[in-house]
Amino acid sequence: MPGIYLFLIASIVVLLLFFVRRWNSAEGKGKRGEKAVSLILETLPDCYLTFNDYYFSVDGHSVQIDHIVLSPFGIFVIETKNFKGWIIGAETSEYWIKNYYGNKYKFRNPIKQNLSHVLALKKILGVPQEKIIPIVVFTSKADLKCSVHTPVLYTYQLKNYILRTTNQLFTENEVNQFAQKLQCANITDDKRHQIHMIETQNYVLKNETLIQNRICPKCKGQLVERNGKYGSFLGCSNYPRCRFTVPL
Numbered sequence: 211m212p213g214i215y216l217f218l219i220a221s222i223v224v225l226l227l228f229f230v231r232r233w234n235s236a237e238g239k240g241k242r243g244e245k246a247v248s249l250i251l252e253t254l255p256d257c258y259l260t261f262n263d264y265y266f267s268v269d270g271h272s273v274q275i276d277h278i279v280l281s282p283f284g285i286f287v288i289e290t291k292n293f294k295g296w297i298i299g300a301e302t303s304e305y306w307i308k309n310y311y312g313n314k315y316k317f318r319n320p321i322k323q324n325l326s327h328v329l330a331l332k333k334i335l336g337v338p339q340e341k342i343i344p345i346v347v348f349t350s351k352a353d354l355k356c357s358v359h360t361p362v363l364y365t366y367q368l369k370n371y372i373l374r375t376t377n378q379l380f381t382e383n384e385v386n387q388f389a390q391k392l393q394c395a396n397i398t399d400d401k402r403h404q405i406h407m408i409e410t411q412n413y414v415l416k417n418e419t420l421i422q423n424r425i426c427p428k429c430k431g432q433l434v435e436r437n438g439k440y441g442s443f444l445g446c447s448n449y450p451r452c453r454f455t456v457p458l
């Protein structure tokens with residue numbers, strides 16, 4: 211009999227460990243951040259149509275956008291980050307840094323990441339770029355220390371920011387047509403989601419390898435060590451023509 215109890219206890223411990231790992235994983239945190247934002251977007255008035263965790267394909271590349279809000283006042287494209295700690299970054303740098311009590315982690319500049327989403331969306335919806343409004347949102351666990359002009363907000367600021375944009379750009383009919391286009395282009399197949407994950411990982415890996423070999427991923431110039439306000443970094447030797455930087 212005690213054998214069964216031991217087996218049960220061991221099973222519960224394994225399950226608990228599994229859930230704790232999932233909860234703490236980057237993917238788990240990302241999904242919780244996205245969930246928090248989608249709940250906020252649900253409270254927008256009826257003329258705002260929201261698409262969450264939206265996948266589509268442009269020129270043979272799959273694209274994933276955390277949130278798209280269609281409205282007569284513009285199309286909002288939202289990238290959500292659920293990071294804890296100081297967030298240091300500039301508008302045009304290639305990477306930003308998360309600093310949590312000295313533990314530094316570099317991640318792709320979310321403004322640039324979101325710009326690629328805007329361009330892809332512009333292509334499938336056929337709307338001018340100035341009518342698509344990119345927003346990066348961090349949960350309030352982050353302490354934003356960014357010098358940027360593209361909106362980088364906390365989740366609690368998001369709804370007001372959207373509602374304050376009141377200049378009418380589209381008719382109700384146009385908004386409905388965009389929604390139909392998005393519904394048609396949406397990839398819901400799980401396999402495609404996996405392909406997207408692999409494509410993203412390959413992109414990151416390719417860049418990492420180039421950087422390790424001190425080659426600029428943007429212009430293939432040489433990367434050299436420099437010192438700046440936030441510590442040492444690698445910068446492109448073709449500066450100012452190429453402004454690629456990565457923290458060390």
Ligand SMILES: [Zn+2]
Nearest residue numbers: 426429446452
């Ligand atoms: Zn370069």
